[in-house]
Amino acid sequence: EVQLQASGGGLVQSGGSLRLACTASGFTFDGYAIGWFRQAPGKEREGVSCISSTDGRRYYADSVKGRFTTSINIAKDTVYLEMNNLEPEDTAVYYCAADREIRGWAPPSEYDYWGQGTQVTVSS
Numbered sequence: 001e002v003q004l005q006a007s008g009g010g011l012v013q014s015g016g017s018l019r020l021a022c023t024a025s026g027f028t029f030d031g032y033a034i035g036w037f038r039q040a041p042g043k044e045r046e047g048v049s050c051i052s053s054t055d056g057r058r059y060y061a062d063s064v065k066g067r068f069t070t071s072i073n074i075a076k077d078t079v080y081l082e083m084n085n086l087e088p089e090d091t092a093v094y095y096c097a098a099d100r101e102i103r104g105w106a107p108p109s110e111y112d113y114w115g116q117g118t119q120v121t122v123s124s
Contacts, residue, residue, distance in 0.1 A: 001025070001026045002025075002026040002027050002113055003024070003025045003026055003113075003115075004022055004023070004024055004025075004096055004097070004098060004113050004114060004115035004116075005022070005023045005025065005115055005116070006020060006021070006022050006094065006095060006096045006115035006116060006117055006118045007020065007021050007022075007023075007118055008020040008021050008081075008118060009093075009094060009118030009119045009120045009121075010119075010120070010121070011121045011122075011123065012086055012120075012121070012122055012123070013122070013123055014086065014087055014088060014122055014123065014124050015085055015086065016086050016122070017082070017083060017084045017085075017086065018083045018086065018120060019080055019081070019082050019083070020036070020080065020081040020083065020094055020096075020118060020120075021078055021079070021080055021081075022034060022036070022078065022079040022080075022081075022096030022115055023076070023077060023078045024077040024078075024098065024113075025077075027098075027113075028077050029053045029072065029074060029077050029079065029098065030053055030054075030074065031053060031054065031100065031102070032053050032098045032099060032100055032102075033050055033051065033052050033053065033098070033099045033101070033102050033103065033104075033106070034050070034051055034053065034070075034072065034079040034096060034097070034098050034099075035047060035048075035049065035050040035051075035096070035097050035098075035099065035106070035111060036048040036049045036050075036070060036079075036081045036094060036095070036096055036097075037094070037095045037096075037097060037108055038090075038092035038093065038094045038095070038120075039092055039093050039095070039117075040091060040092040040093075043092075045095070045108050046061065047061055047105065047106075047107070047108070048060070048061055048064055048068065048081070048094070049061065049064065049068060049070040049081060050070070050104070050105055050106070051070045051071070051072050051079060052102050053072055053074060053102075054102055056072065057104075058070055059104060059105045063089075064083075064090075067083065067084050067085045067086075068081060068082065068083050068084070069081070069082040069084075070082075079096060081094070081096075083120070086120075086122045087122060088122045088123065088124055089122075090120060090122050091120060091121050091122050092120060093117040093118065093119050093120075094117060094118050094119075094120050095114055095115055095116075095117045096114075096115045097111035097112075097113060097114045097115065098111060098112055098113040099111045099112060100112050
């Protein structure tokens with residue numbers, strides 16, 4: 001069965017760090033773009049980052065640029081999101097998703113597979 005598993009969320013103080021992981025099962029990341037999205041209560045799901053499995057090209061939302069870093073370990077079918085200097089505004093459920101088309105930055109509707117999400121809460 002094709003699945004994505006997101007993990008690593010938790011409760012941190014403002015200025016703290018977390019590392020999220022997204023692991024594939026039932027398929028491999030080869031040929032996919034892997035994105036991170038987040039959704040806070042009452043808000044639209046927004047893109048956070050995206051990484052290409054083919055060339056490692058990365059994209060970031062302006063709101064996280066310089067603070068978050070996404071990376072990929074092809075051998076382990078795992079994508080990471082390193083989140084540093086977290087702010088309360090980063091509080092959301094974070095989802096990883098895989099898009100079989102390498103198209104750069106793309107909206108959620110373009111992604112084929114989704115993880116279950118992991119909660120990130122940043123306190124003041």
